[in-house]
Amino acid sequence: MKVLVAVKRVIDYNVKIRVKADNTGVETANVKMSMNPFDEIAVEEAIRMKEKGAATEIIAFSAGPAQCQETIRTALAMGADRGILVQTDVELQPLAVAKLLKAVVDKEQPGLVIVGKQAIDDDSNATGQMLAALLGWSVGTFANKLNVADGSVEVKREVDGGLENIKIKMPAVITTDLRLNEPRYASLPNIMKAKKKPIETLAPDALGVDVAPRLKTLKVEEPPKRKSGIKVKTVAELVEKLRNEAGVI
Template sequence: MKILVPVKRVVDYNVKIRVKPDGSGVELANVKMSMNPFDEISVEEALRLKEAGKAEEIVIVSIGPAKAEETIRTALAMGADRGILIETDEAVEPLAVAKLLKGVVEAEGPSLVIVGKQAIDDDSNQTGQMLAALLGWGQATFASKLELSADKATVTREVDGGLQTIDVKLPAIVTTDLRLNEPRYASLPNIMKAKKKPLDKKSPADFGVDVAARLKVLKTEEPEGRKAGIKVKSVAELVDKLKNEAGVL
């Protein structure tokens, strides 16, 4: 079985985000970038399936600028087998990402695609679902547990009411949630070995996909500072303040 894992290069989750002075977006110059945390979980799950004898090859794919090669190399250092970089300097929206991934899936023929449920930069939470629709494959989103058999994936997923376990016929799309696993760290020897692992470079044009933006960001603003709270002595006082001061009742 072959597993395909898309990964995205995003601002590191430890970095405090700063908005550009002109409000045109988020400041990315001289900012530490790393693999999207949900994608790290996807890579880790694919590695565990391979170690359990459920998969033979793990292919990593990323869509982004040339520097996204570093993100792929990180996944290769964790233990993935090879990588594909679809190079573009455009900010690619979820639908275009799904169309590009569809092209990769058709070329590679994986039995399972494990996708992070969302990226921490735009929080769209759309790519996995769109990819499943374009391919006509079954999907299981927000996975907190994944088990594979010969022809199906059994997924425990997180829903509003708690947990739900479903079976999805392979080939399928699975999107990962935070509680699925704890990603491993790449060792120094594996980091060195990753530099020699194969990485193919392609462009959106190779898949006939137009990645031009369909959405326009009018302005980006930082959220207002949170005001200090107060303590009230009774429910009556709370209701009075909500009604007469906050104006929410």
């Protein structure tokens, strides 16, 4: 079984982002970029499936500017076998990415597609669900644990009230939550080996996908700042302030 994983290049989760002065977006020049953390979990899960013999080949997919090659290389260094980059400088929104992924799925026929539940830049939490819809496949969102057996996947999902178990038919799309696994670091020899692994580069047109954004971003602003607070010295002072100043207890 082939497994397709999608990896997004995002601003590193440790970077404090800055809104551009002209309010058109967030500053990305000279900012450290990394693989979306939820996608690392997706790559790790695919590698574990391969190590257990449940998967035969792992394809790492990314879409965006040429630099997304680096993100794919990271996945290859972790243990993916080959990469596919759909290269475009157009701003890609979840529906467009889902359509690109569908076109690649139609070609590659994987048994599972594993993606992060959410990218930490646009926080949309939509691409995996959209891909499953376009394919007419089932989806296991917010996966906490997976068990692949007999043409179906048992998915333990993180939901509002706790955990939920569902069984979905394969082929299927999985979106990863934080506690599915702890992604490995790529070793130096594997980073070297990854340089020789193939990456195929495609254009959206070649896949017949219109990637034009459906949501127009009118402006991006700083969130309102909280007024700076005070330090209290004792518990008694804290309780007094909460009772008489804030009036919340």
